[in-house]
Amino acid sequence: MATSATAHAHAAPQGFIRRYIFSLDHKVIGLQYFFLALTAVFVGMFLSLLMRIHLVWPLANLPIVGEIKPEQYLALLTMHGTIMVFFVLTTAPQGGFGNYFLPIQIGAPDMAFPVLNMMSFWTTFVGFVVIIAAFFVSGGAPLHGWTGYPPLSAIQQAGPGEGLGADLWITSIAIFCLASLMGALNFLTTTLDMRAKGMTMMRMPLTVWSWFITAILGLLAFGVLLSAGILLLMDRNLGTSFYVPLVVVNGQIMQHKGGSPLLWQHLFWFFGHPEVYIAILPGMGVTSQILSTFSRKPIFGYKAMVYAMLSIGFFGFMVWGHHMFMSGMSPYSAFAFSLLTMCIGVPSAIKTFNWLGTMYKARIRFQTPMLYAIGFVSLFVSGGLSGPFLAQPVLDIQLHDTYFVVGHFHLIMGVAAIFGMFAATYYWFPKMFGRMMNETWGRVHFFITLIGTYAIFMPMHYLGIAGGTRRYSQYTEVAYLTRLMPLHRFMTFAAIITIAAQFIFVINLFWSMFKGPKASDNPWEATTLEWTTATPPPHDNFGGVTPVVHNGPYEYGVPGAARDYVMQTDPPVGGGH
Amino acid sequence: MGLALLVVIWLITLASTYFFVAKTWWLPLGASAATGFIDGQFTLTLVIMGVVFLAAQLSLGYLAWRYREQPSSPAVDYSHGNMKLEVMWTVLTTILFIGLNLMGSSVWASQRFEGAGPGAVRVEVTGMQFAWYFRYPGPDGQYGATSPKLMDPSAGGEAAVGLNTSDPAAKDDVVTGTMYLPVNREVDLSLRSVDVIHSFFVPNLRFKQDAVPGLNIHMHFTPTAVGEYEIACAELCGLGHYKMHGMVHVVSQEDFDKWMMAREAEKQ
Numbered sequence: 001m002a003t004s005a006t007a008h009a010h011a012a013p014q015g016f017i018r019r020y021i022f023s024l025d026h027k028v029i030g031l032q033y034f035f036l037a038l039t040a041v042f043v044g045m046f047l048s049l050l051m052r053i054h055l056v057w058p059l060a061n062l063p064i065v066g067e068i069k070p071e072q073y074l075a076l077l078t079m080h081g082t083i084m085v086f087f088v089l090t091t092a093p094q095g096g097f098g099n100y101f102l103p104i105q106i107g108a109p110d111m112a113f114p115v116l117n118m119m120s121f122w123t124t125f126v127g128f129v130v131i132i133a134a135f136f137v138s139g140g141a142p143l144h145g146w147t148g149y150p151p152l153s154a155i156q157q158a159g160p161g162e163g164l165g166a167d168l169w170i171t172s173i174a175i176f177c178l179a180s181l182m183g184a185l186n187f188l189t190t191t192l193d194m195r196a197k198g199m200t201m202m203r204m205p206l207t208v209w210s211w212f213i214t215a216i217l218g219l220l221a222f223g224v225l226l227s228a229g230i231l232l233l234m235d236r237n238l239g240t241s242f243y244v245p246l247v248v249v250n251g252q253i254m255q256h257k258g259g260s261p262l263l264w265q266h267l268f269w270f271f272g273h274p275e276v277y278i279a280i281l282p283g284m285g286v287t288s289q290i291l292s293t294f295s296r297k298p299i300f301g302y303k304a305m306v307y308a309m310l311s312i313g314f315f316g317f318m319v320w321g322h323h324m325f326m327s328g329m330s331p332y333s334a335f336a337f338s339l340l341t342m343c344i345g346v347p348s349a350i351k352t353f354n355w356l357g358t359m360y361k362a363r364i365r366f367q368t369p370m371l372y373a374i375g376f377v378s379l380f381v382s383g384g385l386s387g388p389f390l391a392q393p394v395l396d397i398q399l400h401d402t403y404f405v406v407g408h409f410h411l412i413m414g415v416a417a418i419f420g421m422f423a424a425t426y427y428w429f430p431k432m433f434g435r436m437m438n439e440t441w442g443r444v445h446f447f448i449t450l451i452g453t454y455a456i457f458m459p460m461h462y463l464g465i466a467g468g469t470r471r472y473s474q475y476t477e478v479a480y481l482t483r484l485m486p487l488h489r490f491m492t493f494a495a496i497i498t499i500a501a502q503f504i505f506v507i508n509l510f511w512s513m514f515k516g517p518k519a520s521d522n523p524w525e526a527t528t529l530e531w532t533t534a535t536p537p538p539h540d541n542f543g544g545v546t547p548v549v550h551n552g553p554y555e556y557g558v559p560g561a562a563r564d565y566v567m568q569t570d571p572p573v574g575g576g577h
Numbered sequence: 578m579g580l581a582l583l584v585v586i587w588l589i590t591l592a593s594t595y596f597f598v599a600k601t602w603w604l605p606l607g608a609s610a611a612t613g614f615i616d617g618q619f620t621l622t623l624v625i626m627g628v629v630f631l632a633a634q635l636s637l638g639y640l641a642w643r644y645r646e647q648p649s650s651p652a653v654d655y656s657h658g659n660m661k662l663e664v665m666w667t668v669l670t671t672i673l674f675i676g677l678n679l680m681g682s683s684v685w686a687s688q689r690f691e692g693a694g695p696g697a698v699r700v701e702v703t704g705m706q707f708a709w710y711f712r713y714p715g716p717d718g719q720y721g722a723t724s725p726k727l728m729d730p731s732a733g734g735e736a737a738v739g740l741n742t743s744d745p746a747a748k749d750d751v752v753t754g755t756m757y758l759p760v761n762r763e764v765d766l767s768l769r770s771v772d773v774i775h776s777f778f779v780p781n782l783r784f785k786q787d788a789v790p791g792l793n794i795h796m797h798f799t800p801t802a803v804g805e806y807e808i809a810c811a812e813l814c815g816l817g818h819y820k821m822h823g824m825v826h827v828v829s830q831e832d833f834d835k836w837m838m839a840r841e842a843e844k845q
Contacts, residue, residue, distance in 0.1 A: 071816035145813045151790055152773040152815060158706075159815040245791025248728045248739075249772045250706070261774055261789050296646070301658030326776060326811075328789045331689035335682055342674040349670040350663065356636055357662070361654035363646040366578035374641055378586055381633045382593070385626045388674060392681040394688065395619055397611075397785050398604065401776060401811040443578075447585060458593045462602035467780035471813040477820035478809050480605065480780065487602065557653035564653075 012539035022122075024114035025539060029121050030100030031432065036125060037092035040083050041418075042506075043132070047080040049499050052492040056485075058474045071160045073473035074143035078161075079134070081146025082169065085275065086176050087128050089417050093282035094218070095124065095183060097424045098211040100432065102187065104530040105205050107196025107547040109540040112189040116182050123179035131172035134165045142166035145471060147272070150243035150264050154235045154256075157249045167236060170229050177226035180218050187215035196529070198549030202306070203568070205528045205553040206299065209306050210285025213313045214278050220317065221274040228267035235259070265327055269320035277316045279413045280380075281309060283420020284351060287376045290423050291358045292554040293526045294370035296564055299554045300357030301350075308347035308354075315344040325393040326400045334393040341391035348384050352377065363557075367524070368442030372423035375450050376416055382454075383412025386461060401471075404464025407457045415453045422449075422505070429512065430519030434536050437512040445504045452498030459487045527567045528553050579645030586638035594631060597623060608806060608827065609782040610799040614684040616783075622677060693765035693797035698758060701767040703738045704775030704788040705730055707817030709808060710738050713751040715841065721747020728771060738771075751840040756825040759833035760803050768794040776812035779825055787812055800827040 013019050023029060053060060054068040054076075061067050068076070099117065103110055111117045134141040142161040144153040152158045153166060191212045195204070204212075234240040241259035248254070292299040299305060321329060321337030355377050364370065386408040389395050399405065422445075429437050460468075468475075468484050475481040475488060522531040529549070533542050547569050555566040558573050566573050596602070604616055644650075701712040701720060708730075714720045721744040728739035735742065735752045742748075758764055768777060770788035778785040784798050810821035828836065 069816075070819060074813070074816060074818070143813075143816060149774055149813070152813065155773075158773055246725060247772050247790045248705075248725045248730075251728060251730050253725050259791070261791065295644070295653070297653040298655065298657050300656070301663050304658060304663045326785050327787050328792050328794045331685065334685065334689070338682070338685075339675070339678055342678040343671075345674045346667060346670045350667055352633060353662075353666050354658070356633070356640060357658065359637075359640040359644055362640075362644045363650045363653050364579065364641060364644050365646050366582070366641075371578075371582070374582060374586075374637065378589075378634060378637055381630065381637070385630050388626060388677060389619070389622050392618065392622065392678060392685075394615060394681045394685040395622065397615060397688070397783055398619070398780065400785060401778070447581070451585065451589065454589045454593065458589075459596075462596055465604055466602040467605050467778075467809070469778065469809050469811050472819035473816075474819050478807055478822050480807055481809065484602065552657075557655045559652070559655055 022118060024110070024118055026099050026103050026111045026114070026117060027432075027537065029117050030096055030098075032121050033091055033095035033099055033124070034097070036128060037088050037096055040087035040091065040128060044080050044084040044088060045499055045502065047076045047083070049495065051076050051080065052495045054473065055475070055488050056492045058476065070473035071143050072140065074145070074471065075141035075161050075165070077471060078143060078145050078169070079131070079141050082131060082173070084414065085146060085279070086173065087124075087131070089279035089413065090180065090275070091124060092421050093417065093424070094187070094211060094214050094278065095121065097286070097421075097428065098187060098214070098282060101428065101530055102208055102211050103190060103194065104533065104537060104541050105208050105528050106191065106194060106199050107529050107542070107549065108190060108194035109542070111186050112194055113186050117186050120179045120182035120186065123175060123182065127172045127175035127179060130168055130175060134168040134172070137164040137168065139163040139165050142169045147268060148232070148264075150232065150235065150261050151247050154232060154244050155247070155249055155254060156236070157252065157254075167233070170232050170236075174226055174229040174233070177222040177229065180222040181226070184215040184218035184222070187211055188219065191215070196547045196549055202303070203549055203552050205285075206288040206302070206305055207282070207285035209309055210281045213309050214281045217274045217278050217281075217313055217316060221271040221278070224267055225271035228264060228271070232264065262324070262327060262329060265324050266320070269323045270317070272323065273320045274313075274316045276409070276413045277312055279417045280420070281312070283376060283417045284309065286420050286424045286427070287355065287373045289528070290369045290373035290427055291355055291377075292556060293524055294365045294367065294373070295358050295362035296365070296556045297358060297362040298552075298556055299354070300360075301354040302552065302554065304350055305354055308350045311347045312344060315340060315347075319344055322391055325396040331393070338391055338393055342388065345384070345388055345391070352381055352384075367426075368437065368439060368446060369423050369427035369524070371443065371446040372419050372426060375446065376419040376423060378450075379411055379416040379419055379453070382458070383408060383410075383416055387412070398467070399464055401469060402464035403460040403468045403470055406470050407460030407464060410457045410460070411453075415457065425509070427524070428530075429509075430523045431530055431535055431537070433513050433516075434519055435512055435516030436519050436523065437516060438508050441504055441508045445501060445508065448501040448504075449498060452494055452501060455494035456491050456498060459491050463487045525563070525565050527551070527555055527565050529568055532567055532569050579642040583638040583642035586634055586641070590631065590634040590638075594627060597627065605780045607781065607783055608800055608802040608804055609784065610801055611684075611688060611783045612801070614687070618681045618684055621680070625673065625677060689796075692795055693763050697763040697765035697797060699765045699767070700756065700758070701769065702756075702777055702788065704768075704770040704777065704810070704814070704821075705737065705772050706815050707810070707821040708733075708737070708754065709756075709777070709821070709823040710734070711753050711756045712738060712740075713837065715749025715751060717746060717749055719746040721745075721750045725771070749841060749844070751837065751844070753840065754823070756808070756823065757833055757836050758800050758825060758827050759830040760800055760827050762830065763797055763799045766796045766798070768796060773814050774812045775810050775814045775821065778809050778811035779806050780809070781806040782825065785811055800825075803827050803829060
């Protein structure tokens with residue numbers, strides 16, 4: 001493995017453009033992904049702020065954007081979902097942190113295919129530009145939601161934004177799929193071929209496992225979405241009828257017949273459900289890493305954690321139908337999808353037990369990364385436990401397409417995943433930028449964000465139970481919905497405060513980048529390979545040295561050891577892996 | 578910091594739980610035969626998940642506080658896990674989740690595996706941007722033919738669903754914008770959409786089903802209480818999704834017959 005690693009080494013580039021723009025260095029590419037996702041998350045968050053304001057004050061005349069019309073609300077909703085899912089939840093954890101730290105954590109000098117890595121970033125970037133362009137074309141952004149169900153998404157006449165805006169939307173997703181496929185290949189090859197001597201699979205940090213499994217999911221899922229997207233583009237522009245039967249829109253007969261709207265739903269969710277795990281698995285990895293480090297204790301049940309992630313990935317491909325219980329799909333298949341969905345709850349529960357087990361009889365240090373890791377566990381539990389409601393078709397009769405679903409997936413794949421990213425940012429910032437972030441502001445940011453996100457998303461469950469339908473631009477036209485407005489008002493106030501608090505994070509991030517106290521090579525006294533090298537790491541990661549691994553990734557509190565942690569490159573300790 | 582975490586996590590947990598237990602916002606009043614089953618399964622799931630929620634969150638807060646690093650803290654428990662415990666909680670969770678699922682499945686089967694029984698009231702529901710239309714086959718028990726060519730949404734009523742008035746079976750078809758149903762009789766619903774996907778959601782009747790263009794989906798339910806219930810579209814269907822609203826009037830059989838006769842009379 002060490003020989004194949006040297007074969008991939010390349011000289012440090014000269015000149016600004018080769019070093020920072022079209023760089024082949026996985027660390028620079030990781031940072032590019034990170035800053036792209038940071039831009040995207042602020043765009044997505046701003047869109048959600050407009051949505052929250054519109055829901056409570058539908059006639060408000062806002063600065064710059066003016067009064068938001070119902071179709072514009074739906075465009076905000078579509079773009080919020082698409083940008084967040086693709087350009088934040090998929091981009092930052094995998095493309096950003098994965099790119100930066102996977103090679104270092106396995107002791108490799110770079111990714112297996114540096115040029116492919118650069119291409120996958122720039123392809124993602126083009127995808128982002130294309131989706132943002134949808135705001136500025138005539139008709140504006142599409143209104144069909146991030147799930148884009150045809151015929152609504154396939155027919156121009158079906159609504160404003162369904163013209164060029166919708167074409168750009170689906171084109172952007174197709175471009176993103178290509179980028180993700182390239183990225184996934186690179187992650188898989190690197191993990192399998194480029195591990196340092198002694199870095200057996202069962203000595204890989206759980207972060208590496210999570211990126212590895214995420215890459216497998218990405219490779220299998222994005223190809224399907226890409227194909228589905230191309231078929232949708234053909235239905236929209238070439239007169240095919242994959243997804244559209246004979247329909248009459250506004251009294252006009254459309255030139256389609258014989259297509260199946262449910263075909264799109266099957267293809268979309270065959271991607272869409274694994275996508276949930278693509279978003280959350282890296283968060284699980286980094287939470288495990290941080291909980292063990294700051295508990296000063298080995299992770300509880302390392303093997304169980306690996307098998308749990310593998311089975312989550314495996315089952316993740318067999319449960320897509322649980323998004324379709326009310327779609328007109330056969331009620332018999334609902335039975336199977338429901339049972340398999342319940343099965344996926346089991347490995348998720350195992351992970352939670354093991355995280356709690358890690359904290360038991362520990363010596364917990366509460367720096368900001370740890371706060372966010374604990375916050376992740378709390379949100380993962382809260383978001384996860386509404387899963388078994390929605391997994392039962394009989395309860396979906398009441399809960400499907402209500403805010404109960406919105407609360408569920410925001411807690412688990414939105415906010416929990418974001419907490420994973422915050423944890424990762426506070427944890428790896430010293431290694432990436434050579435300085436420490438401010439602890440006090442980190443804590444303030446954490447507590448406001450934790451309380452704030454619960455205040456936004458927990459009431460959504462109550463709203464959904466009471467029948468509060470989602471994707472409604474106003475709650476003014478249905479009598480029972482108008483009675484639920486107090487909940488909406490509360491959530492909007494919570495959202496405004498929570499969004500404001502995110503500026504604490506951004507200021508802390510950029511201020512610390514230039515003014516933070518200098519970081520040592522191993523400020524958290526952690527064990528994995530990135531902490532054995534210089535801060536920030538040199539171009540080839542280890543300064544010409546090839547690390548040799550002797551220990552498992554989480555050897556904390558080893559009895560008889562000189563320090564309370566034994567690094568992976570230290571002389572072997574008896575136990576462990 | 579450990580104490581702050583404990584307090585915040587516990588407070589969030591207890592506040593969240595309070596509103597579920599107090600039922601401040603709750604399932605709307607049920608008025609169909611499925612209410613008991615669905616609400617029962619919901620409550621059962623809520624109790625089980627609630628217990629797990631409380632146990633997990635309260636332990637998380639407690640562990641954070643109890644094992645915070647202090648000068649007096651003992652050495653950590655150097656352990657890589659416990660296979661017996663892993664197996665135990667895997668088996669327990671599996672039994673719990675699968676068991677819960679199987680309990681709900683029989684209800685699902687009763688709702689969806691079989692069609693309506695004989696003697697059910699037949700109603701065809703048609704969704705279009707952004708209205709619902711309801712068609713009754715009339716005394717002949719047969720729906721007349723419809724045609725996409727005849728559809729004129731701006732005209733409303735029969736023209737909106739494209740009823741072919743020259744078809745003899747269409748002569749006695751009644752098309753309305755409000756749904757009338759007799760109480761305590763099963764309804765044999767036939768769901769269609771002419772343009773995009775809509776979803777026919779009546780929270781009080783514990784009923785939801787997508788209306789999909791190209792499909793004619795048969796469903797059944799039985800309203801059990803006289804009253805007026807709101808229909809809300811539950812599938813994003815375009816800019817007017819939020820106002821795609823309708824009403825179901827559940828009335829006595831006598832009133833239903835009277836209403837139907839009046840509609841038939843109007844047609845003559």
